[in-house]
Amino acid sequence: MKSTHIYSLAALLFLFATSGTLMAQSQEQIEKFKEERIAYFTEKLELTDAESKVFWPLYDDFSNRKMKLVEDERNTWIYAHKNADNLSDKEILETLEKAYTLKDKQLQLEREYYQGKFLEVLPTKKVLKLGKVEWDFRRYLLRKLREDGKRGQGGKSGKHPDGTEPLPMSPEPLPF
Numbered sequence: 001m002k003s004t005h006i007y008s009l010a011a012l013l014f015l016f017a018t019s020g021t022l023m024a025q026s027q028e029q030i031e032k033f034k035e036e037r038i039a040y041f042t043e044k045l046e047l048t049d050a051e052s053k054v055f056w057p058l059y060d061d062f063s064n065r066k067m068k069l070v071e072d073e074r075n076t077w078i079y080a081h082k083n084a085d086n087l088s089d090k091e092i093l094e095t096l097e098k099a100y101t102l103k104d105k106q107l108q109l110e111r112e113y114y115q116g117k118f119l120e121v122l123p124t125k126k127v128l129k130l131g132k133v134e135w136d137f138r139r140y141l142l143r144k145l146r147e148d149g150k151r152g153q154g155g156k157s158g159k160h161p162d163g164t165e166p167l168p169m170s171p172e173p174l175p176f
Contacts, residue, residue: 037137044133045126054121062113066106073102 041059042052080087080095087095118127 036141040137040140041130041133044136045122045129047122047126051122051126055118058113058117058121062109062117066109069102069106069109073099073106076102 038052038056041047047055076095076099080092080099084092114127114131118130122130
């Protein structure tokens with residue numbers, strides 16, 4: 001049972017992190033994920049009730065639109081790789097153009113929200129911090145999944161065989 005929960009949460013995290021669809025997940029799992037994300041972001045960004053009220057509908061719209069673009073880009077690459085031997089040079093170039101156009105649209109969307117819409121509802125420091133909070137939340141979920149997985153595997157600790165703790169992952173800079 002716990003293993004099923006871990007795999008479901010891992011799948012949900014993967015889909016969120018890669019901005020895939022959430023349709024395959026149960027509504028309960030989606031709601032639990034959203035609640036955890038709201039709690040994490042609210043705490044780390046120190047959102048007031050007033051800020052939360054206007055931020056979350058805006059962030060959900062941003063997140064859904066970004067997921068759709070990432071999913072379209074991913075599907076374009078999958079199509080290209082599966083059909084590479086059967087595509088003409090012209091079709092390959094068109095597919096490449098489509099994939100990079102979708103990536104450009106993702107960047108435009110991020111600019112629209114991070115340099116515009118989020119700034120209308122949050123102070124600049126919180127908007128700057130938002131990108132890091134998104135990254136940290138993904139790492140938090142991955143770490144939680146690993147810990148839950150280790151508990152389900154006989155309680156192994158996260159230590160190396162020599163007894164030392166693994167080094168923490170350093171955050172990657174965000175493109176905005």
